[in-house]
Each structure stands twice: as structure tokens, then as C-alpha cells.
Amino acid sequence: MRLKVSHRTEYSYDEPIRYGLQRLRLWPASGPAQTMLTWALHIEGAREEVRFLDQFGNDTRLLSIDGDPHTISVVAEGEIETNDTAGVSGPHRGFAPLWLFEHQTPLTAPGTAIRDLAASVGDGGDLQRLHGLMALIQQRIAYVTGTTDSRTTAEEALVKGTGVCQDHSHVFAASARLLGFPARYVSGYLMMNDRVDQVATHAWAEAYVSDLGWVGFDAANGMSPDERYVRVAVGRDYREAMPIAGILIGHAQERLAVHITVEQ
Template sequence: MRLTVLHKTHYTYDAPVPYGLQQIRLRPKSRPGQVVEDWQIDVAGGQVEVSFEDEHANSVDLVSFASGQKEIEITCSGTVEVEDKSGVVGPQGGYVPLWLFRRSTSLTKPGDRIKGLIADAPSDGGDLDRLHALSAHVLSAVPYSTDQSASDLTAEAVMEAGHGVCQDHAHVFITAARALGFPARYVSGYLMMNDRVDQDASHAWAEAYVDGLGWVGFDISNGISPDARYVRVATGLDYRDAAPISGLRYGNAAEDMSVTLQVQQQ
């Protein structure tokens, strides 16, 4: 399936910003199951200073603000050919050893609630069956809700809240999978919902490493493994490693952000 993406992130400030710097992880790469045919990033109110690969082999663009700006807009657009591989990505690549994906982070540290989730999780079948069952178990314990959208909630805090969005589901699944002995990682990217062109936001899901298959994706929020409607952009130990945009700015200006995103089949 050939997907076209148009993603705009618009920042406005109530006072001129003397200095700002952002890391942009919005450039997908050709990987097993997807081929990037074309992709470009345009910045209004700033410029791309340098592009590089991080430790997870994500493509990163470092964007600086033009001095004194009150607006900056980052536009990503391109076309990606995606194959339905039932979520199977394959062997570990890049610069990070597989064992590191068993390590907890501040967002994925298991506590009593995660331990209780694991204790109640189905344990029958092989590794792949157990992970699919865990995905369904997480969604049952933490129903999808947009009542909160903070990106820095820990897995334990999500369990306490009892609801969450896709990034919360990914963090809970990753935390539980690691506690069960599976390497697991966070994935950010795009999902084309079948009933619309204008998407609500970019998407997040999780991957776990299964012997004999390699990395396998689990979209906990939608109860499936990624198919030809998904574009993988960045991966990491948690959201902070794979955040689409992160950075800093100098000054006290208040920020307002709006996002428009279109994903459609060409």
C-alpha cells in the first residue's frame, strides 16, 4: 500500500523567542516492510542545522529558531510504500545491543500495579501468544481515553489512572513485557484510519522481541499488530527516545501548539 503523509506542527508564542532548538524525529527510513519513496521537511521561522542518526538509528534533524520569532511551523510530507507483514519487523539492527531493551527507564519502571497486571495476565501458549494476550490484557486494564494526554506519565501512573492514550498503552505494555523477560521498545509513527483522511494525531505502539521472528509490533490501543496502514518513524526505550519533537527555548514566552495531519492511500 502506498501512503502519502502531510504533517504540520505550528508553534506560536506571545513574545519573541530569542533562541530555540528542537530535535525532530519525523523522517521515516526504509526498513523491512516499508520503503520511503520521497520525504521532505520544511521549516518556516527556522532552519535545519544538521541531520544525523541517533543511537537507535533514527533519523534526527536539529532545527534552530530564527532569532526573535513568534511563530515556527514544521511541515513534513512524503510517500511511503508499506507492506503488511503482520507486525513482524525482523532482527535487531542499529547501534544498540538487544539486551538494553530489557532495561527499565523512569517511564517504564515496574511497581506494584504492573506486577499485579502481570500476575493476572494469561500465560498459556508460546511467546507470541503470550504477548498478544498481554496486549489485550493491557487494553482491558487501561481502556482508551483522551481525558489526559501528558507524554511524561509513568506506566505505574497510567495504571493508577485506569485509562490512557496510545503512548500510555505502549509504556504499560513495554514495562510488563520487560518484566516478563522480553526485550521491548517504543515506536512512534503514523496510522491511516480507514474512515478519514485527517488524522487526530501521530500514533504510538510497542514492539517486543520474539526468538525466531525478531521484533514484532503490538498496537495495544487498536488491538492489532501493525499492518500496511502503519508508517514506522522512530524507536527507543520509551517516548523520550522516540518523541517526534523535543527541545528547548530561551525566554519566558508562552507557547501554543497546533497539529494537522493527513494520511491517505495514494
């Protein structure tokens, strides 16, 4: 499937910015499940200082901001050829060793609720257990926007029983690690069946399975990624794979607007 993606992020400020830095992870790579055909970044109000691959193999750009911009816009867009691999994205790559993904982070640190969830996964083969875990998470966490934010931990989301794809992915990663699987968070895009316009990127999780490599599980939708998914960045949690992060020096008040389209 050939997908066309446009992702516009715009920051508006009520006064000039003294200085700022932004880190972008917005450049998808080709792999077993996708081939990048065209991709471009358009940046206004900031300048690109350096480009590198981070420890997880994500294409990463650092932008600097100074002077008097009141608006900063970043547009990532292009076309990706995708194919359905039943969620399998292949062998482990990147500078970070596989064992690093066995370790929890502050956002995925398990408490009683996650430990009980992992313990409730039944017996069976690796894929059977992971699909069972995904089904349990979909049952326990209703998809409700506005009830969690980027600081919400996996344990908090599971106890609350509501959240978004970020929370489903954190709970899956935390639980899979308790079950003995290296696990990671994936940031990307999903072509919706009922709309083109979106206001946020998508997220899912992957677990490492012997003889298969990394296998994806989207607990928010109860399925493994198919040809409607575009993967962009990975990390142990949201903070390590988020599309844009940054710091500002000064007292300017910030307003954020995000507009995403994903279509054939």
C-alpha cells in the same frame, strides 16, 4: 498499500524568541514493512544545524532558533509503500545493543499494578503470551483522551484505567520486559478507517522474539501493525522516540497546533 502522509506542526509565540533548540525525529526509514518513496521536510522560522542517526538508528535533525520569529512551522510529508508483515519488522539494528531494551525507564518503571498485570499473563509460546498481554492491556486501559499527558507513567496510566496510545505502549513495554522480552516504543502514523484528518501521531510497542526479531503490538487497537501503519522512530519510551522535542530561552508563551493527514 501506498500511503500519503502530511504532518504539520506549528508553534506560535507572543514575543520574539531569544534562543531555542529543537530535535526532530520525523524521517521514516525503509525496512521490511515499508519503503519510503518520497519524503521532505519544510522548515520555517528555524534552521537545520546538523543531521545524524541517534543511538536507536532514528534519523535526527537539530534545529536552532534565534532572532525574532513569532512562528515556527515544521512540515513532514511524503509517500510510503507499506505491506502487511503481521507486525514483524525484522532483526535488531542500530547502535544500541539489544540488552538495552530489557531495561526500564522512568516512564516505564513498574509498580504493583504492572507487576500484577505481567504475572497474570498465562503460559504458552512467546507470541501467544505477548498477544495475551496486549489483550489484557486493551481491557484494562480505556482509550480516553485528556486523562493523561506526556509525563504520565505506565504505572499511573494502568492504575487510572484510561489513556491514549502512548500509555498503552508504555504499559506493554514495561510488562513485556518483566516477562523477559526486550521491548521498545514506536512512533509513527496510522491510517484511520473513518477519517483522514488527525491531531496526533500514533504509537505502539514492539517486543523482540527469538527467530522472528522485533514484532509489533498495538494495544490501543488490539492488533499487530498491518499495511495501514508507518513507522518513524523507536526508543525505550516516548521521550526517546518523540517526533519533536526542544528547549527555549526566554519568557515567550507558546501555542502548539498539529495537523496530520494519512490517506491512500
